[in-house]
Amino acid sequence: EAQVTQNPRYLITVTGKKLTVTCSQNMNHEYMSWYRQDPGLGLRQIYYSMNVEVTDKGDVPEGYKVSRKEKRNFPLILESPSPNQTSLYFCASSAYRSNQPQHFGDGTRLSIL
Amino acid sequence: QKEVEQDPGPLSVPEGAIVSLNCTYSNSAFQYFMWYRQYSRKGPELLMYTYSSGNKEDGRFTAQVDKSSKYISLFIRDSQPSDSATYLCAMIYNYGQNFVFGPGTRLSVLP
Numbered sequence: 017e018a019q020v021t022q023n024p025r026y027l028i029t030v031t032g033k034k035l036t037v038t039c040s041q042n043m044n045h046e047y048m049s050w051y052r053q054d055p056g057l058g059l060r061q062i063y064y065s066m067n068v069e070v071t072d073k074g075d076v077p078e079g080y081k082v083s084r085k086e087k088r089n090f091p092l093i094l095e096s097p098s099p100n101q102t103s104l105y106f107c108a109s110s111a112y113r114s115n116q117p118q119h120f121g122d123g124t125r126l127s128i129l
Numbered sequence: 130q131k132e133v134e135q136d137p138g139p140l141s142v143p144e145g146a147i148v149s150l151n152c153t154y155s156n157s158a159f160q161y162f163m164w165y166r167q168y169s170r171k172g173p174e175l176l177m178y179t180y181s182s183g184n185k186e187d188g189r190f191t192a193q194v195d196k197s198s199k200y201i202s203l204f205i206r207d208s209q210p211s212d213s214a215t216y217l218c219a220m221i222y223n224y225g226q227n228f229v230f231g232p233g234t235r236l237s238v239l240p
Contacts, residue, residue, distance in 0.1 A: 020172075049228070056137070058232035059173075059217070066226065106172050115180075115221050117163045118228060120172035 018043045020121035022107050028127040029097060037092045037124050039107030045119075047112035048090040049074065050082065052103040053123075059106070065090055066112050097128045132156050135218055135231030144240050148205040152218035152231045155199065159220040159229070162194050164203045167215045167233065176216075177203065208238045 020041045029035055041048065049064035051074075061074030065084040079101055081093040090109075094101060104125050108118035135152045142148055150164075161180050165173035177192035179185045185192045193202040205212055218231040 047226075051230075056232070059230040061228065064226075108172075112226070115161050117161075117175050117178050117219070117221070119175065120165075122172045123170070 018119070020107055020109055020119055022105075022121040022124050024124060025122065026125050028129065030129050031098055032096050035094050035097060035126075037094075037105060037107075037126070039090045039092065039121060040088050041090075041107075041109040041119070042088065043109060043111075043119065044087065045109035045111050046087070047118075048084065048107065048109045049118065050080070050090070050092045051106045051108065052076065052101075053106060054103050062092070062105075094126075097126075099128045102126060102128045132229050133218065133220065133231040136234055137232055139235040139237060141237045141239060142208055144208060144210060144238055146208050146238070148203075148208050148212070148236060148238075150203040150205075150216050150218075150234050150236070152201050153199055154201075154220060154229075156220075156222065156229075157196075157199070158222040161221040162192070162201050163219040163221070164190075164192055164201075165217040165219060165230075166212075167217060169214075173217055210238050210240050213237045 023038045046067045050062040051059045060076045063082040065071045107121045110116045110118040133154045164177040167173045182196045189206045191204040215233040215235045217233045
């Protein structure tokens, strides 16, 4: 089954404690991205990657890091989380260069206390 | 002005009604247009995907694009309680490199 898998689905943690949210896709997609979704603000792109070792900032990259060492994985790293990063996060992937729509994971709800 | 405008709702309709959801956009570089459905505690799920101006139909769903007016619509016929969700419009430009999403419209279909 074609899917985008995120882990964990839920996480409560404290300010300053580094965390990583993993994302993996099994569709051999070149393009992967991370979004956060907040009430009234919709989906906002954090980072995206067009291929292995190629990443770029989206609209709200501050406080986040990403890496793309393998085609299937695109982890999101919060080096020093703060309460304003409490949000619902989605990973997505698509076949780049063919204008294909993105496929989304089921989300990770992060609460930073 | 935001790149994509969408009425956030909530929109409540009785079962069986025809629902019309709309987005306007300002960037004429947008090339492809999509509608996603998002249930509570789930990721957005692709419903419709279209490029050209005109209508595209899939079952009870019809997507309409008017590039000259920078306006897209999603029509749901014979709406069902299972259609209750948030509907997001989305647009692609720059040959698939950039995506922009509307804020979403929350729809409730009442039995």
